[in-house]
């Protein structure tokens with residue numbers, strides 16, 4: 723019978739500890755380190771008529787480093803246009819390939835490690851809507867001397883949502899029912915016309931009920947006139 727010796731038990735216990743440590747270290751490495759990737763800014767929201775600049779980046783590139791790249795970023799030109807593209811000093815940008823893409827190419831003999839901004843692309847929101855920023859990697863190679871090897875990088879596409887900002891609410895000025903910024907006899911006249919059904923609404927109807935009784939009528943018109951005449955210090 724093969725009875726374990728005390729030494730054998732010690733070795734097994736030590737091996738278990740080493741294994742546990744190894745698994746622990748592996749787990750830590752998997753949670754703290756991210757893989758090689760190419761990405762552009764995640765999801766961005768901008769107002770129609772404004773510009774936003776996003777970086778196309780190579781991330782977490784390992785030795786021997788990034789040696790060459792040729793990448794297109796596709797977008798919907800009905801939503802955004804590419805206004806400018808500043809490339810890495812070792813590369814070039816081209817916005818003239820087609821209306822729906824920005825292309826950047828570059829190369830280096832030394833190899834770029836870690837994170838590198840390959841291009842900063844400025845988009846302008848031209849209409850309401852959403853567009854993906856779809857990355858097409860045509861070339862992504864490492865800097866192995868004389869034998870560049872492809873880098874198998876994750877691709878993290880981006881997106882831009884263009885929104886129309888809500889117009890600012892009109893200022894609330896009791897009595898100014900036509901929203902011209904002043905309280906005049908014209909406002910009183912409009913209130914009377916509304917009550918007489920000569921008009922169906924007021925441009926700033928929320929300013930019309932100056933005595934706050936829930937109705938818009940000749941009483942409000944009279945108060946507006948009294949205010950215009952200087953008989954009242956304020957309305958509302």
Ligand SMILES: [Ca+2]
Pocket residue numbers: 897898899900901902903904905906908909
């Ligand atoms: Ca007015």
Ligand SMILES: [Ca+2]
Pocket residue numbers: 930931932933934935936937938939941942
């Ligand atoms: Ca009223």
